[in-house]
Amino acid sequence: MSEEPRPAPARASRPAYTGLLESLPAATPFVGPETLERRRGGAFALRLGANESAFGVAPSVLAVLREEAARANWYCDPEHFELREALASSLAAESGGGVTRDNLVIGEGIDGLLGLIVRAFVEPGQAVVTGLGAYPTFNYQVNGYGGRLVFVPYRESGENDLDALLATARQERAKLLYLANPDNPSGSFHGRDALAALLRDLPEDCLLLLDEAYAEFAPRDELPPLEPEDPRVIRLRTFSKAHGLAGLRVGYAIAARETVAAFDKIRLHFGVGRLSQLAAAAALGEPGFAAEVVRRVEAGREDYHRLGRRLGLATLPSLTNFVAFDLGSAARSIRMVELLDRRGVFVRRPGQPPLDRYVRLTVGTEEERAAVAPLFADALDELADERLETAS
Amino acid sequence: MSEEPRPAPARASRPAYTGLLESLPAATPFVGPETLERRRGGAFALRLGANESAFGVAPSVLAVLREEAARANWYCDPEHFELREALASSLAAESGGGVTRDNLVIGEGIDGLLGLIVRAFVEPGQAVVTGLGAYPTFNYQVNGYGGRLVFVPYRESGENDLDALLATARQERAKLLYLANPDNPSGSFHGRDALAALLRDLPEDCLLLLDEAYAEFAPRDELPPLEPEDPRVIRLRTFSKAHGLAGLRVGYAIAARETVAAFDKIRLHFGVGRLSQLAAAAALGEPGFAAEVVRRVEAGREDYHRLGRRLGLATLPSLTNFVAFDLGSAARSIRMVELLDRRGVFVRRPGQPPLDRYVRLTVGTEEERAAVAPLFADALDELADERLETAS
Numbered sequence: 001m002s003e004e005p006r007p008a009p010a011r012a013s014r015p016a017y018t019g020l021l022e023s024l025p026a027a028t029p030f031v032g033p034e035t036l037e038r039r040r041g042g043a044f045a046l047r048l049g050a051n052e053s054a055f056g057v058a059p060s061v062l063a064v065l066r067e068e069a070a071r072a073n074w075y076c077d078p079e080h081f082e083l084r085e086a087l088a089s090s091l092a093a094e095s096g097g098g099v100t101r102d103n104l105v106i107g108e109g110i111d112g113l114l115g116l117i118v119r120a121f122v123e124p125g126q127a128v129v130t131g132l133g134a135y136p137t138f139n140y141q142v143n144g145y146g147g148r149l150v151f152v153p154y155r156e157s158g159e160n161d162l163d164a165l166l167a168t169a170r171q172e173r174a175k176l177l178y179l180a181n182p183d184n185p186s187g188s189f190h191g192r193d194a195l196a197a198l199l200r201d202l203p204e205d206c207l208l209l210l211d212e213a214y215a216e217f218a219p220r221d222e223l224p225p226l227e228p229e230d231p232r233v234i235r236l237r238t239f240s241k242a243h244g245l246a247g248l249r250v251g252y253a254i255a256a257r258e259t260v261a262a263f264d265k266i267r268l269h270f271g272v273g274r275l276s277q278l279a280a281a282a283a284l285g286e287p288g289f290a291a292e293v294v295r296r297v298e299a300g301r302e303d304y305h306r307l308g309r310r311l312g313l314a315t316l317p318s319l320t321n322f323v324a325f326d327l328g329s330a331a332r333s334i335r336m337v338e339l340l341d342r343r344g345v346f347v348r349r350p351g352q353p354p355l356d357r358y359v360r361l362t363v364g365t366e367e368e369r370a371a372v373a374p375l376f377a378d379a380l381d382e383l384a385d386e387r388l389e390t391a392s
Numbered sequence: 393m394s395e396e397p398r399p400a401p402a403r404a405s406r407p408a409y410t411g412l413l414e415s416l417p418a419a420t421p422f423v424g425p426e427t428l429e430r431r432r433g434g435a436f437a438l439r440l441g442a443n444e445s446a447f448g449v450a451p452s453v454l455a456v457l458r459e460e461a462a463r464a465n466w467y468c469d470p471e472h473f474e475l476r477e478a479l480a481s482s483l484a485a486e487s488g489g490g491v492t493r494d495n496l497v498i499g500e501g502i503d504g505l506l507g508l509i510v511r512a513f514v515e516p517g518q519a520v521v522t523g524l525g526a527y528p529t530f531n532y533q534v535n536g537y538g539g540r541l542v543f544v545p546y547r548e549s550g551e552n553d554l555d556a557l558l559a560t561a562r563q564e565r566a567k568l569l570y571l572a573n574p575d576n577p578s579g580s581f582h583g584r585d586a587l588a589a590l591l592r593d594l595p596e597d598c599l600l601l602l603d604e605a606y607a608e609f610a611p612r613d614e615l616p617p618l619e620p621e622d623p624r625v626i627r628l629r630t631f632s633k634a635h636g637l638a639g640l641r642v643g644y645a646i647a648a649r650e651t652v653a654a655f656d657k658i659r660l661h662f663g664v665g666r667l668s669q670l671a672a673a674a675a676l677g678e679p680g681f682a683a684e685v686v687r688r689v690e691a692g693r694e695d696y697h698r699l700g701r702r703l704g705l706a707t708l709p710s711l712t713n714f715v716a717f718d719l720g721s722a723a724r725s726i727r728m729v730e731l732l733d734r735r736g737v738f739v740r741r742p743g744q745p746p747l748d749r750y751v752r753l754t755v756g757t758e759e760e761r762a763a764v765a766p767l768f769a770d771a772l773d774e775l776a777d778e779r780l781e782t783a784s
Contacts, residue, residue: 014623015567015599017654018515024657034469053465062461065667069457072671073445073636077426108500108663115660123410137661144658175407207407231406244465247666262409265416266536268507269529271500273668274639275457279464 020124020146029111029140033346045344046372048362051184051322053244055296055365057279058289061245064282068275076277078269080106086281087252095226102257103228108271110213110236110251115141116267117234117253118176121207122147127172131160133185133352135211138178150174156354158186158316158324162198170203177202180211182218185350185360187318195224199233208233213251214320216242216294231256241321242290242297243283248276297321300363307373311380316358324350324358332383333357339379345372412516412538421503421532425738437736438764440754443576443714445636447688447757449671450681453637456674460667468669470661472498478673479644487618494649495620500663502605502628502643507533508659509626509645510568513599514539519564523552525577525744527603530570542566548746550578550708550716554590562595569594572603574610577742577752579710587616591625600625605643606712608634608686623648633713634682634689635675640668689713692755699765703772708750716742716750724775725749731771737764 016022033050037043057065084101091099107113114137122128124146130138132151142149150172152164160183169177179198182189190198195210202208212235215223226235235254240246250272255263283290304323308315314326327333333349336359340347349359364372408414425442429435449457476493483491499505506529514520516538522530524543534541542564544556552575561569571590574581582590587602594600604627607615618627627646632638642664647655675682696715700707706718719725725741728751732739741751756764 012622012624013596014648014651015513015597017512021512021654021658026653027657028470029661030470032467032470034473035471038473047466050467052467055465056462057464061464065461065464066458069454069461070448072449072453072457072639073447074439075424075442075444075632075638076641078420078422078424079427081426081430108660111662112660120409120413121407140661204405205407230404232404240467246467247464249468249662249665256406259406261418262413265419266413268500268504269421269532270503270641271663273641273665275667276665 024143027140027143029137036341036346040341044346046364046368046375047346048364048368048372049346049348049360051241051320051362052246053241053293053321054300054363054368055244055293057244058283058286060286061243061279061282064278065275068278072275074274076270076272076274080272080277083250083277083281086284090284090287091226091254094220094223095228099226099228099254100257102260103254105253105255105260105263105267106272106277107251107253107267109240109249110211110238111137111141112249112268112271113236113251113253114138114209115144116263117207117209118142118145118147119266120262122175127174128176128178129165129169129172129174130178131165131183133350133355134160134178135180135184138211142176147175153353154186154355157188158355159183159188160186160190162190162194166198166201166203169206174203174206176207176209178209178211180213182212182214182319184213184320184322185324185348185358186355187316187320187322187324189218189222189319191222192224199224199230202232206232210235212236213238213241216290217297217321218319226254228254229256231259234259239280239283242293243280244293245276245279245283248279250276250280297363300366300369303369304361304363307376311377313380322360322362324355324360327357327359327383330356333359335386336379336383339382340375343375343379345375416535419532419535421529428733428738432733436738438756438760438767439738440756440760440764441738441740441752443633443712443754444638445633445685445713446692446755446760447636447685449636450675450678452678453635453671453674456670457667460670464667466666468662468664468666472664472669475642475669475673478676482676482679483618483646486612486615487620491618491620491646492649494652495646497645497647497652497655497659498664498669499643499645499659501632501641502603502630503529503533504641504660504663505628505643505645506530506601507536508655509599509601510534510537510539511658512654514567519566520568520570521557521561521564521566522570523557523575525742525747526552526570527572527576530603534568539567545745546578546747549580550747550750551575551580552578552582554582554586558590558593558595561598566595566598568599568601570601570603572605574606574711576605576712576714577716577740577750578747579708579712579714579716581610581614581711583614584616591616591622594624598624602627604628605630605633608682609689609713610711618646620646621648623651626651631672631675634685635672636685637668637671637675640671642668642672689755692758692761695761696753696755699768703769705772714752714754716747716752719749719751719775722748725751727778728771728775731774732767735767735771737767
């Protein structure tokens, strides 16, 4: 190699992407409230669109974060040993001790784990079945690995159509069947009998991916039993909701031990940092906090249902930290989101029928609920004045 | 769906993994010190094996972490807008303003970005060239996406063999050429003329992946110029080293704007949490701290070189936060790591010749260096008594 100057970059051509990446359209799984705030030129007064916990973090978690901040210079344990041990203990009541450390994978939120699971199971072109309008990041991950998404519409009731999901999975020879339970964006929930039947009828070579981000908000005895060594099911849970640690990105998968070992071959070993791991383990040590959050969220949902009744809007039953309000049509729902935005309120709406006529409000604190109610009523008045079509 | 009990999991068979995952052997990119501590049944007194910063985090970073811990319940900005803006400003001096927000991708440490880049550019079976014994996580990611690793031995001097890397890339029609500069595990560094020649002679359709985790420790005017719109180069940097934020997992890539847009189609949008983003941005706001770390690390390297001379061990020149000591043979190096472990000292050693005869010590604080010197000398005495072969 001599020392001539290199050619100007303008002459350089880009190395080719993979064929798969080349084929993908631009995609954004979620536009965050920060992006919306930059666009609208100001912060939201009420942040009720991302289903974040309004009830903060446990005092012991706060103490750990403040104490261990000075040790941010240390890498994390790539085995997540302490956190997985703490999780196995914490799940003992639900699992009868059947979930051990070897049944647990920690990831960068459920989002990171969805990518890992799709990568592990789905070859390009294989079918993946999910609800039409269900979790966008799952779809994003399936597309990103070349899977073929097949969508099954929700029922008019707002529930996932388990029969249709199953039939479609069978017909398409689907590799994955995704179900959020309790569901986002509807809030609906299927109890253990329905899940047992779904699992019984699951086609061969199809994995049931059960996204239980909102598990803590459902009745414990209606969650399907934790049987981690059933290799046809992976359950996904998170510290982002009841534990209020969304900003630390810690999710976990409960899976067969052999599946966990397979993930170890491809997972990002240093994806979840030291502070995140310590905070999550601390949260498990203070279960009363999450239980109290669940109670306060339940009270908040009741407030929202009452608000809906008072304003003449139907609401969907929910076992999550949000409630969906029926605006009657997609056009009215879209407009309602805009009208709330103008009033400083960040909310989201489902994008696909039949749920696209709803607007979804995260349960806020007592103060936030008191603040949003008159703004919501006022926005609804303005919407009524605009005489938009009510048919969807 | 009826309500019969589902069959016992024992009858269930696992859905198939992808062919690629099925073909992968078990792999662990790094065994962390926490794992070693569990095996040895006690904490290390001196943690000098993971090239973590010994000099903590900046006061402003600590303040942000402690202040914002209470907001751990909020999700992060998936666009990393503020952090990318802060980075573009911070890089302005080095880049002449040529690096904008649109040239930057934030990831879960350089490890996460390595996965993203391999996934974006490498089809299964395509060749990837790297140094034999270079960064294990890069190899792990290449294997995980089905790339074909081709290794080029380091020179006896401990430097990467740029001519051989180039020749191999050309011969194998490599898709990626990986180079850490300054290098891990050797500490060696190639200046801007060598890098300009490497880039000039880079084969067509080959991406130069320049891992600059230790960029802050190299002379600024010897780093290759930042020309982000050259699509044949991606530079990787991190907050884990000079900034001391290894536990928060924040790395960044500097790439052509079009490449950044392509990554947006497949990257994990919610992988780097809110606290991590805020802490990294705060670190950029206090550049004097990292500069002081670099000075203290330089003084520490000098201590280590002196220690080597005193003990009759050659050391490799280093522009990183570690120094490699020549133990004369792989067998002696392996044994030295054990003898240090027995004395409560965690160090690592390169695993491949010719570097496998070295032991690598991270620069500790003044106190840690004072503590490790007699332990190192004592271990070396014991090693000499054992009369192991000195030939490698």
